[in-house]
Amino acid sequence: MRGNAQATQERLIKAAAQEFAAHGIAGGRVDRIAREAQSNKAQIYHYFGSKEALFDAAFDALVVQTTRAIPMDPGDLPGYAGRLYDGYEQHPEISRLAAWYRLERAEQHRPIESVIRSSLDKVAAIEKAQLDGLLPTHFTAAELLTLVLTLAATWTAHPPEYHYVAQQGNVRPRRLVTESVAALLSVGKSSLPPAAGPQAPAS
Template sequence: MAGDAEATRRRLLDAAAREFAEHGIAGARVDRIAAAARSNKAQIYHYFTSKDGLFDAVLRELAEAILRDAPIDATDLPGYAGRLFDRFADDPVSARLANWYQLERAGGKATVDLVVASTTDKVAAVAKAQADGLIPDHFAPVDLLALVVHLASLWHSVTPEVGDLTAEHTRAHRRQVVVDAVSALVRD
């Protein structure tokens, strides 16, 4: 029975990730999530309390995967940016979820404890590397982290016009642009 409950929870999370990536938090519908998961809306509320709680659970899983697949090394921010680029290129659903999170949770609505804690830890790691003289300090730690993260996700958020002009760029080329840009940021 416990296996069935975990399987149901897993199906709900997977279906929700796809629904939220496609429609955002506001546009996502719990009835579509339940149908895609071969479950019912009552199970969503049982496991996650609300649609926002379900989104938070999906985002928490995304954060865990990013922390696992793209750990920060504040002394090698170009490498970190490359790993982040790879994570989003390998899983476009994650890139879309991150974009929706930025759009719909802007203005102080960050509620995913793991995201808040990991961001705080990353800023502290950058600050330590700067204090130790391992990377330049011409940007405040939080500003430098923001620049690195946004450069890593650059190709997943360009306008359609830029996308059209760079359609022939290979993944390797796009990744190299990210790594080179971050290298330029941390050059003395």
């Protein structure tokens, strides 16, 4: 029974992610979610309590899934940004759910723990890389993470009309993302501590 309940919840979360990505919370319909998940509305309220809580569960699951599928390497932030870009292109529901969350949920609800935990872990990893001399300190770790995440999601934030304009201008979005992050890191190269080398013998 426990396995069946977990499988039902997973189907509901998957169906909810697609429904809310397309219609938001206000426009999302629990009857469509239940039908897609081969379930019923009673089970939605039994497992999640409300439509809003189901949205939170779907968003939380997507954050956890993305974090596991695209781990951050602080030693290769351009590559990380590129992989995030790929993830957003392959799964547009990620950026759409994030947008709906900001519009309909963020100011009315306590922050989702998985988002906070994931962000704090990344900030800590960047801070350590800065202390180890692998990353410049021109930006704080939190600032650098914000810039990397923003650049990776820039393309998905533009309306389709801009995509057409960019194509006419021969814009290559993935390369633009990775090279922009690399340029950010080069801005602060002078802030890197000098590499430790062999000490000269005392005279």
